[in-house]
Amino acid sequence: MRWTKSxxxxxxxxxxxxxxxxxxxxxxxxxxxxxxxxxxxxIPVTEQxxxxxxxxxxxxxxxxxxxxxxxxxxxxxxxxESTMARDAAPHSTDQHPHVEAAMDLPVVVDSDDDExxxxxxxxxxxxxxxxxxxxxxxPLENRPxxxxxxxxxxKSGCREGS
Numbered sequence: 040m041r042w043t044k045s046x047x048x049x050x051x052x053x054x055x056x057x058x059x060x061x062x063x064x065x066x067x068x069x070x071x072x073x074x075x076x077x078x079x080x081x082i083p084v085t086e087q088x089x090x091x092x093x094x095x096x097x098x099x100x101x102x103x104x105x106x107x108x109x110x111x112x113x114x115x116x117x118x119x120e121s122t123m124a125r126d127a128a129p130h131s132t133d134q135h136p137h138v139e140a141a142m143d144l145p146v147v148v149d150s151d152d153d154e155x156x157x158x159x160x161x162x163x164x165x166x167x168x169x170x171x172x173x174x175x176x177x178p179l180e181n182r183p184x185x186x187x188x189x190x191x192x193x194k195s196g197c198r199e200g201s
Contacts, residue, residue: 040082047096048110049078054093055114 042050057071071093072086084092096102102110174182 040084042092046079046082047092047101050075050089050093051096051102051107051110052114053078053089055111059115 053071053074054067056074057067059067068086068090072084072089075082075084075089
């Protein structure tokens with residue numbers, strides 16, 4: 040697939056929107072993939088390929104600093120705009136309720152919003168507790184199975200005493 044300038048711009052918009060003010064970590068990648076799918080629904084791309092493409096765009100200096108800053112400002116609205124957009128945005132009902140609730144949580148938080156942060160942490164805690172209860176209520180035979188040990192241990196047959 041040949042990436043056009045528009046596709047590269049949308050990849051960076053999705054990156055900046057998902058990343059927010061976050062400076063480290065890779066937790067943004069699935070959000071970036073969802074945002075890119077909204078911008079370019081006809082392009083099938085994996086999370087890994089999209090992350091690789093964004094890294095390539097940044098390293099190869101396809102866009103100058105002014106263009107990157109413009110795309111970042113487009114993707115990350117000011118705090119007032121993001122609050123209004125979040126209140127006005129229609130909520131999707133086709134997602135799992137836990138995912139939808141988690142997606143509504145903002146990525147960037149001002150330091151003086153302690154009450155909002157504690158409320159959002161409480162929301163996340165309740166979502167996690169619901170998921171734990173749901174998992175515990177699922178019969179063992181219906182839960183996904185984890186391998187008992189590493190492939191190397193399986194070959195050697197050593198599991199006892201390790």
